[in-house]
Amino acid sequence: MNHDYFNQKIDRSDTSTVKYDLRKVLFGTDDILPLWVADMDLPTAPEIVEALTERIQHPxxxxxxxxxxxxxxxxxxxxxxxxxxxxxxxxxxxxxxxxxxxxxxxxxxxxxxxxxxxxxxxxxxxxxxxxxxxxxxxxxxxxxxxxxxxxxxxxxxxxxxxxxxxxxxxxxxxxxxxxxxxxxxxxxxxxxxxxxxxxxxxxxxxxxxxxxxxxxxxxxxxxxxxxxxxxxxxxxxxxxxxxxxxxxxxxxxxxxxxxxxxxxxxxxxxxxxxxxxxxxxxxxKGESWYQALLVHLEENINYVTQALSDTPIKVMKPQATYLIWLDCNALGNSQEEIKNLFYKKMKVGVQDGTMFGDAGKGFMRLNTACSRSLLEEAIQRIKSNL
The missing domain is CATH 3.40.640.10 (Type I PLP-dependent aspartate aminotransferase-like (Major domain))
Structure with missing residues (x-):
């Protein structure tokens, strides 16, 4: 399993997906990169696809x-x-x-x-x-x-x-x-x-x-x-x-x-x-895919941490999960201001920190489980609008 497998551009439109099809409802626009809900914009192990395909063929x-x-x-x-x-x-x-x-x-x-x-x-x-x-x-x-x-x-x-x-x-x-x-x-x-x-x-x-x-x-x-x-x-x-x-x-x-x-x-x-x-x-059957996934996600986490290190956003670098907790308190006086900056200006659909309780005020959660190109586009949008 090589990097190309996890860096495919996969169109999820017309698949009734929560992550993409709720963008208008949650963020007010479809023109946004959705890096919020905790599923991956990555293809699962081909061995799983093969097993499911074989079983589905039985009528x-x-x-x-x-x-x-x-x-x-x-x-x-x-x-x-x-x-x-x-x-x-x-x-x-x-x-x-x-x-x-x-x-x-x-x-x-x-x-x-x-x-x-x-x-x-x-x-x-x-x-x-x-x-x-x-x-x-x-x-x-x-x-x-x-x-x-x-x-x-x-x-x-x-x-x-x-x-x-x-x-x-x-x-x-x-x-x-x-x-x-x-x-x-x-x-x-x-x-x-x-x-x-x-x-x-x-x-x-x-x-x-x-x-x-x-x-x-x-x-x-x-x-x-x-x-x-x-x-x-x-x-x-x-x-x-x-x-x-x-x-x-x-x-x-x-x-x-x-x-x-x-x-x-x-x-x-x-x-x-x-x-x-x-x-x-x-x-x-998924061990090889899983080990390659860990490498891909760890590299993505390192990329985001380094890329945002020279910005007002403080990255709480995760020890586990593919989710990054961003301290955005320096970006606005209220959660609404921070959300507007991400959703209306940056066009990046990270998750509102206050959904995780009052202790999440001033924070946003970013999902790194995607291709590097999608992640780079999101980080570029964030940095160019700070």
Whole structure:
């Protein structure tokens, strides 16, 4: 797999794509480079395309089992990638991590109970807490020297005050922060002391850069196995977001049973044909493409970081994910001014930082998962309009 594969210009028009077809609605114009929502403007592994094509040629698309080969592909991938031993009994299929977050909140807490987040963070965290009639507890991260840290003093105060569950983004979205073992152990110790469980969204776990290593939260200890529910998927890694395939990992059977009781009658623990085939082929045949992808994304991240280093925009260089958190506070007195600059003048569709909470004021999120030429055009538009 060479650079040319990831630098193809692929027209996504007429494919009903969220990233492009919502430009007019979100940014007020179609004449904008969309670098916002977290999918890639990159072709997935040809081995996945071949597997899906072969299956589609069979003319019957009936109910599809997630059989032993499906689950074994995930077991082997997680073992190889993260050195974490998981078993078939630990898994539950979900059609996506976002709906799973809501169902987990509903399963593991009661109405009005307190559920926490560390902001700025992926918007559906907040939405699934409020939408399930739980009490949102926002614990803003501390931005120190353009690097985020957890405010453990405030976190412990909220635990003392009755926090029952936290939604944890690991690695962190939008900043790309990789949480280290000491931080994870401190979170876990406090949660166990005050009887609080953890939902760990690890959808970006495979996209680690610059020598960083992902530690599955639930792999830390027996206490972690008791407290942590893990959310994973091949979708970010292999650009399969439109195929609705993800899974949960429960090492605590009591938590698993609470979740199953909530979803079983809705058949939400049961996946479709395309999801099944895509994950099996990704995890068993996609290694070469995946390794080449990591090189491409790391180079793109380095390019953006260097290109914007002489501008008023401060880049929070990610340790993971293909997303870059841009501190744009120097560009305007209000978020509206910053958005207008990007959308109306620069014509670059980065994501509004306030969507990630009040702590995102003055920030915008940029997606680097595209061809270098598209990224260069976006950066040129940004720099020429500063």
């Amino acid at each position: 019957i698309y009936g109910y599809t089992l997630q059989d032993n080969s499906f689950w074994q592909s995930a077991i082997d991938w997680i073992d190889k990638r993260h050195q974490w031993k998981v078993h078939r009994k630990d898994f539950v299929f979900v059609p996506g991590i976002v709906p799973a977050l809501g169902l987990l909140v509903e399963s593991l807490t009661k109405p009005k109970e307190k559920v926490g987040i560390f902001s700025p963070v992926y918007p559906p965290f907040k939405d699934n807490i409020i939408g399930n009639d739980r009490t949102l507890v926002d614990i803003p991260l501390i931005n120190k020297n353009n690097h985020y840290f957890i405010n453990f003093d405030q976190f412990e105060k909220e635990l003392i005050n009755g926090l029952k569950l936290i939604l944890f983004c690991h690695p962190q979205n939008p900043s790309g922060r990789v949480w280290n073992k000491e931080e994870l152990e401190k979170i876990l110790s406090l949660c166990d002391q005050y009887d609080c469980n953890i939902i760990s969204d690890e959808i970006h776990a495979d996209l680690m850069f610059f020598g960083n290593k992902h530690i599955p939260f639930a792999s830390l200890s027996k206490i972690a196995e008791k407290r942590v529910v893990t959310c994973m998927a091949p979708s970010k890694t292999f650009n399969l977001a439109g195929l609705n395939c993800a899974y949960l990992l429960f090492k605590n059977n009591d938590l698993k049973e609470k979740y199953i009781q909530r979803v079983k009658h809705m058949h939400l623990d049961f996946g479709g044909l395309m999801a099944t085939e895509s994950m099996k082929s990704a995890y068993t």
